Amino acid sequence: MHKEILVLLNKTQYTQAFNLVVKSYNQRLYWHIRRMVVNHDDADDVLQNTFLKVWRALPNFRSDANIYTWLYRIATNESLTFLQKKRQDMNFEDYANTVAKNLEADAFFDGDEIQLKLQKAIASLPEKQRVVFNLRYFEEMNYREMAEVLETSEGALKASYHHAAKKIEAFFKED
Amino acid sequence: MSDFKHIENNPKLKQNAFKVPENYFENLEARLQSIAKEDVKVVPISKPKSYARVWSIAASFALLFAASWYFWPNEPIENPVELSAEDVASLSANGFLYNAETFFLESVSLEELDQIVLTENDYSDYFEITQPDALEDYYLETDI
Numbered sequence: 001m002h003k004e005i006l007v008l009l010n011k012t013q014y015t016q017a018f019n020l021v022v023k024s025y026n027q028r029l030y031w032h033i034r035r036m037v038v039n040h041d042d043a044d045d046v047l048q049n050t051f052l053k054v055w056r057a058l059p060n061f062r063s064d065a066n067i068y069t070w071l072y073r074i075a076t077n078e079s080l081t082f083l084q085k086k087r088q089d090m091n092f093e094d095y096a097n098t099v100a101k102n103l104e105a106d107a108f109f110d111g112d113e114i115q116l117k118l119q120k121a122i123a124s125l126p127e128k129q130r131v132v133f134n135l136r137y138f139e140e141m142n143y144r145e146m147a148e149v150l151e152t153s154e155g156a157l158k159a160s161y162h163h164a165a166k167k168i169e170a171f172f173k174e175d
Numbered sequence: 176m177s178d179f180k181h182i183e184n185n186p187k188l189k190q191n192a193f194k195v196p197e198n199y200f201e202n203l204e205a206r207l208q209s210i211a212k213e214d215v216k217v218v219p220i221s222k223p224k225s226y227a228r229v230w231s232i233a234a235s236f237a238l239l240f241a242a243s244w245y246f247w248p249n250e251p252i253e254n255p256v257e258l259s260a261e262d263v264a265s266l267s268a269n270g271f272l273y274n275a276e277t278f279f280l281e282s283v284s285l286e287e288l289d290q291i292v293l294t295e296n297d298y299s300d301y302f303e304i305t306q307p308d309a310l311e312d313y314y315l316e317t318d319i
Contacts, residue, residue: 111192
């Protein structure tokens, strides 16, 4: 798929390349964003902004880069920007409590008690730790790819995941 | 970390607990693909659409410069030279300097001089005008 997209980009067939990117990655990026922002409507908005950025940046895409990590990077940055804007008037603890309450009343959350508890624990993590945890735990992305997406070292990511795991473990022990 | 292994290795926890509205993914692809059709490309002001515009502006300036250079009066610049009294005397002796009288006599022939007839009024006007008290009145009357 990556090669097909690159061929279309080399022929400057940007619309066709974009359509192929949407077809190949729309669901994966939706779920990545959804795990970050939790609410479906918010995820839909962030996903649209993500693809708008992708469309505008596609002609400048470097052929030596990996399209999959490039898309994840845009989606992650859009999600972080959205979350920072959303909680700008709240302290982190209040924000985490609000997310937890909304999740309980969310018609599009189908998890059982232990899954709800895990989501509450993830909501209590700082945003960047949450990205690292989600990419590693749910999407099982390796550290090398994560380092490309988040533009940081593998060592820093391992440390970040370790801290996130400790916090989640502590959250489970509390109740 | 041993307690976290219990969480990490729990397949139930790794399952997706979120749902989407019905038919959401069926419409999503078409909706996202419409971004490419609807998005109007923003062209920054500082970046011209093509080089043709840049070249036309450059050519206009070049033409304007060439025209002004071609039509500009091509007079040499005279440097003012300060002359000493000796220089003036020397130049005058060699006929290089003219005073007004010499110029007048050389450029007007005797025939032309004969044709210049001054009337009595011309003289009286001249003497009246050259009186200091009359000068102011003269200038006021003649609106110079």
